[in-house]
Amino acid sequence: MKALRTLTNGIIRENPILVLVLGTCPFLAVTTQASNAIGMGAAVTFVLLCSNILISILRKVISEKVRIPCFIVVIASFVTLVQMIVQAFLPDLNDALGLYLPLIVVNCIILGRAEMFASKNGVFLSALDAIGMGVGYTLAMLVMASIREILGSGTWFGMPLPVLSDNNISIMVMAPGGFAIFGVLIAIVNKATKGKAPRKKDFGCAGCPSAAVCGGGLACAGADGKEAAGK
Amino acid sequence: MKEIIAIIMTAVLVNNYVLSQFLGICPFLGVSKKLDQATGMSIAVIFVMVLSTAVTYPIQFFILNPNGLGYLQTIVFILVIAALVQLVEIILKKYIPSLHAALGVYLPLITTNCAVLGVCISNVDSYLLEGAAFGTSFVHALFNSFGSGVGFFLAMVLFAGVRTRVERCNCPACFKGMPITLISASILSVSFMGFAGLVENLLG
Numbered sequence: 001m002k003a004l005r006t007l008t009n010g011i012i013r014e015n016p017i018l019v020l021v022l023g024t025c026p027f028l029a030v031t032t033q034a035s036n037a038i039g040m041g042a043a044v045t046f047v048l049l050c051s052n053i054l055i056s057i058l059r060k061v062i063s064e065k066v067r068i069p070c071f072i073v074v075i076a077s078f079v080t081l082v083q084m085i086v087q088a089f090l091p092d093l094n095d096a097l098g099l100y101l102p103l104i105v106v107n108c109i110i111l112g113r114a115e116m117f118a119s120k121n122g123v124f125l126s127a128l129d130a131i132g133m134g135v136g137y138t139l140a141m142l143v144m145a146s147i148r149e150i151l152g153s154g155t156w157f158g159m160p161l162p163v164l165s166d167n168n169i170s171i172m173v174m175a176p177g178g179f180a181i182f183g184v185l186i187a188i189v190n191k192a193t194k195g196k197a198p199r200k201k202d203f204g205c206a207g208c209p210s211a212a213v214c215g216g217g218l219a220c221a222g223a224d225g226k227e228a229a230g231k
Numbered sequence: 232m233k234e235i236i237a238i239i240m241t242a243v244l245v246n247n248y249v250l251s252q253f254l255g256i257c258p259f260l261g262v263s264k265k266l267d268q269a270t271g272m273s274i275a276v277i278f279v280m281v282l283s284t285a286v287t288y289p290i291q292f293f294i295l296n297p298n299g300l301g302y303l304q305t306i307v308f309i310l311v312i313a314a315l316v317q318l319v320e321i322i323l324k325k326y327i328p329s330l331h332a333a334l335g336v337y338l339p340l341i342t343t344n345c346a347v348l349g350v351c352i353s354n355v356d357s358y359l360l361e362g363a364a365f366g367t368s369f370v371h372a373l374f375n376s377f378g379s380g381v382g383f384f385l386a387m388v389l390f391a392g393v394r395t396r397v398e399r400c401n402c403p404a405c406f407k408g409m410p411i412t413l414i415s416a417s418i419l420s421v422s423f424m425g426f427a428g429l430v431e432n433l434l435g
Contacts, residue, residue, distance in 0.1 A: 077306060099349055183409070
């Protein structure tokens with residue numbers, strides 16, 4: 001039962017992107033095409049799964065004081081592995097993802113899950129958690145990329161769609177469209193959950209680069225607009 | 232000289248790291264709530280970006296590339312940046328306490344800022360070409376880092392101003408907080424699109 005909950009947690013209740021607003025940079029950047037979103041999602045899921053498993057195995061060996069550098073080395077190794085695989089077998093995807101492929105290493109989701117989950121739980125649960133989070137991330141990316149690709153280029157997975165392909169809104173595949181659609185998606189999630197989604201503070205800010213300044217929950221209002229606005 | 236001006240203008244206005252390249256979005260959304268925090272964070276980012284380029288670029292040029300170790304780039308860069316930031320923090324704490332008091336809190340969180348790693352990798356990608364001389368390309372890379380940092384600064388400061396106004400506005404409940412912030416960022420990003428073609432027409 002706990003295993004099932006761990007697995008589904010990341011997909012809906014604690015969706016890393018739409019609820020926790022983590023790992024936004026690649027989310028905004030590569031979602032111009034649905035196929036890129038799948039590629040990026042798969043790469044992130046793979047790194048997340050491998051690093052969660054390895055960190056969970058090593059959690060009793062890694063000393064408390066040097067844990068963050070250790071996590072970063074583990075994550076960076078798997079990212080390098082993914083980079084090599086993608087460069088060798090999927091050169092088109094490599095060109096499309098470009099800089100964002102090596103930048104998986106600084107993706108808050110991966111370090112955040114290592115810190116909050118894998119360093120405290122067993123291998124099996126950590127693997128399930130990684131799969132849940134990875135699938136949640138991929139699905140969110142796919143939704144976002146589908147909206148942007150259909151509206152912006154009039155295609156879906158590269159297939160031209162009737163009517164839309166002649167009347168595309170090209171700003172949707174540019175930077176402003178990314179920000180705007182992301183905002184609307186979070187608003188829809190807020191509306192659907194009525195602000196009851198978990199706060200980022202419960203999830204752990206350790207993996208977030210703004211943690212020290214925001215002090216938990218101040219800036220990341222993705223899940224609780226009301227409270228942030230009331231402060 | 233003209234080349235350097237073109238590099239800086241491209242990095243600040245045309246290819247703004249936050250608003251058109253989507254790098255460093257987390258601090259952009261997280262720390263832009265107050266102007267003084269936004270300024271402190273951005274100055275720390277400029278500093279770390281230039282410094283980490285000054286260290287990682289020679290490492291790539293003199294150590295990784297001649298020995299065929301290019302694939303170690305990601306691991307080496309992230310570790311070098313993390314160590315460098317720690318070192319800078321210790322030095323500042325010891326010798327310039329006033330600067331440490333102003334920038335200290337921002338330094339550790341820059342380690343995992345994708346803009347810093349991003350600028351190091353993109354410098355190597357765009358300036359370290361086959362047969363490029365070290366001197367010129369290194370200077371260009373440094374100015375590109377500086378310009379990218381300034382672009383981050385500009386976006387942060389502009390957005391902090393926008394945000395203090397947006398916070399007070401009455402918008403639908405489900406849009407409060409992050410969604411309306413993202414939509415404001417989208418409008419700011421539209422205004423930066425106006426700079427497209429600026430450098431070619433001005434300096435070309």
